[in-house]
Amino acid sequence: xxxxxxxxxxxxxxxxxxxxxxxxxxxxxxxxxxxxxxxxxxxxxxxxxxxxxxxxxxxxxxxxxxxxxxxxxxxxxxxxxxxxxxxxxxxxxxxxxxxxxxxxxxxxxxxxxxxxxxxxxxxxxxxxxxxxxxxxxxxxxxxxxxxxxxxxxxxxxxxxxxxxxxxxxxxxxxxxxxxxxxxxxxxxxxxxxxxxxxxxxxxxxxxxxxxxxxxxxxxxxxxxxxxxxxxxxxxxxxxxxxxxxxxxxxxxxxxxxxxxxxxxxxxxxxxxxxxxxxxxxxxxxxxxxxxxxxxxxxxxxxxxxxxxxxxxxxxxxxxxxxxxxxxxxxxxxxxxx
Numbered sequence: 001x002x003x004x005x006x007x008x009x010x011x012x013x014x015x016x017x018x019x020x021x022x023x024x025x026x027x028x029x030x031x032x033x034x035x036x037x038x039x040x041x042x043x044x045x046x047x048x049x050x051x052x053x054x055x056x057x058x059x060x061x062x063x064x065x066x067x068x069x070x071x072x073x074x075x076x077x078x079x080x081x082x083x084x085x086x087x088x089x090x091x092x093x094x095x096x097x098x099x100x101x102x103x104x105x106x107x108x109x110x111x112x113x114x115x116x117x118x119x120x121x122x123x124x125x126x127x128x129x130x131x132x133x134x135x136x137x138x139x140x141x142x143x144x145x146x147x148x149x150x151x152x153x154x155x156x157x158x159x160x161x162x163x164x165x166x167x168x169x170x171x172x173x174x175x176x177x178x179x180x181x182x183x184x185x186x187x188x189x190x191x192x193x194x195x196x197x198x199x200x201x202x203x204x205x206x207x208x209x210x211x212x213x214x215x216x217x218x219x220x221x222x223x224x225x226x227x228x229x230x231x232x233x234x235x236x237x238x239x240x241x242x243x244x245x246x247x248x249x250x251x252x253x254x255x256x257x258x259x260x261x262x263x264x265x266x267x268x269x270x271x272x273x274x275x276x277x278x279x280x281x282x283x284x285x286x287x288x289x290x291x292x293x294x295x296x297x298x299x300x301x302x303x304x305x306x307x308x309x310x311x312x313x314x315x316x317x318x319x320x321x322x323x324x325x326x327x328x329x330x331x332x333x334x335x336x337x
Contacts, residue, residue, distance in 0.1 A: 040068065040201035043260040044110055044267075047204050048151075051098070051109045058098075058109025062091040062153055065111040069155065069202050075183050078196035079113060079203070080174040081123060081157040087111065090153045106266050108151030113203040115194055116157040116174070117164055118254070119238035120144055127240040128162045128171025141238025142275055143207045143254050150270040155203060159193030163240070164214060169193055179222060188218035194257050195222040205267060206257040209239060215255050226257040227264045234268075235275040295329030302336060 039047070039056065050056045066084050073079050094109035114120065117127040119137040126132040140148075148154070159169050159177040169177040169192025177193045179185040180200035187196045191208030195218035198206050208215050210228040219226030234254040256267035272286055273279070291297065303318050304310045310318070326332050 038201075040064065041259070042204075044107065044112070044204040044258050044263040045260070048107055048110050051094075052103065054098070058091040058094040058111075058153060059088065061109070062087050062111045062155070065155055065202060065204075068200075072180075072200055073202060075178065076180050076196050076200055076202075077175055077177045078158055078180075078187075078193040078200060079156040080116060080159045080193065083123075083154060083156055087153050087155050094151060094153065103151070105150035106270060107147065107205065110152055110204055111155050112147060112152045112205040112207075113155055113158050113194060113197050114141075114144055114147070115164075115191055115206070115208045116160055117209065117240045118143055118157075118207065119240075120154070120157065123157070125240055126173055127164060128160050128173055129240075130172055132240065133173050135240075137238070139238065142235040143271055144238070146270050147205075147207060152205070158191070158197055158203075158206060158208075160190045161192075164190035164209060164211075166190060167213070167217060169196075169218070181223065186221065188213075188221035190214035190218075191226075191257060192218045192221075195219050195224055195226065198222070198224045198257055198259060204258070205263060207254060207267070207271065208257055209236070209252060209254050211252045215257060219257055224257055224259060225261055225264055227255050227268065229253050229255045229268065229272070233273075234271045235273075235278075237275050293329065294325065296331075298331045298333070299325055300333050300335070300337060303334065305336075 039050070039061070047061060051058050051061070066087065069079055069082065091109060094104065097104060098108065117125060118141040119125045119139060121138055121140050122136060124133070124135060125137050126135055144154070159174050160171065161169055162171045166189045168186045169189045177187045177196050179187050180196050187193070191206065191210070191214050194206030194208045197203040199222040208226070210216060215226040215228050231251060231253055236252060236254050239254065254271065256264050256271065258264050258267060269286055273284060274282055301322050303315055303322070322332055
């Protein structure tokens with residue numbers, strides 16, 4: 001994709017997509033993005049559908065993503081650890097399984113990425129901290145295990161700030177991640193590498209983490225979908241602590257980033273649920289949506305604030321999104337709670 005695009009054009013495009021989704025009545029179908037002629041930027045679920053229907057192989061999509069990573073990632077620096085041979089091997093196994101009539105799960109053969117701070121056996125898990133630069137685990141984080149069990153093909157691990165504690169994405173081990181819409185600007189943080197990878201067509205799905213905006217802010221900055229789940233819904237077993245031992249992490253969660261809300265829902269159905277050792281005592285499944293339209297939902301919005309003033313072109317697009325919510329039947333109130 002081009003290294004730069006005007007912010008106004010980006011906002012106009014992103015808001016048009018969001019407003020169209022908000023104005024529709026059915027959920028989650030209202031948010032499902034239609035298949036694109038460009039397979040690099042279709043949703044994760046659309047990519048899996050192509051694989052399941054044998055219109056494209058997992059290996060073809062994996063090779064395509066690896067080619068794009070080789071070409072585009074050096075300037076963006078979204079994916080900092082690459083596993084091309086492992087990914088190709090896994091994609092071939094996915095294709096062979098499908099030929100036998102086996103489907104591993106909802107993400108069968110899908111190329112995806114994982115935030116660097118999630119443990120993967122035999123590869124570095126540093127959280128971008130120099131004191132952990134030689135830290136290699138002998139196990140996989142729960143989110144890695146679950147994504148693999150769902151059929152995922154892991155292309156690599158994505159960048160983050162030191163200990164995942166910043167609103168930008170830089171660390172002294174891997175350097176700076178740049179926004180794919182304009183490489184002179186930030187991706188946001190701390191899941192900045194993951195958001196940039198999904199936005200740039202280098203990955204179909206990312207598993208990141210969030211305390212105070214680490215999924216939501218980079219999703220916003222890079223123009224993708226992101227979800228911060230409720231605490232303890234997605235196990236964080238195998239994540240490096242988000243900061244020094246003295247830092248409370250009771251608000252820290254793991255969650256997905258993708259190109260559609262439908263992708264996020266599918267990812268949550270894979271990632272959610274108690275860890276194996278907790279599942280002995282309790283189990284749960286995600287409940288159905290409380291409503292099938294936006295009518296009846298209450299939404300509070302803050303368009304601007306003196307502490308963090310919003311530029312006019314952003315304010316214009318935010319207001320358009322608010323108007324779409326109202327038109328779809330939501331009750332909208334402005335101002336801080």
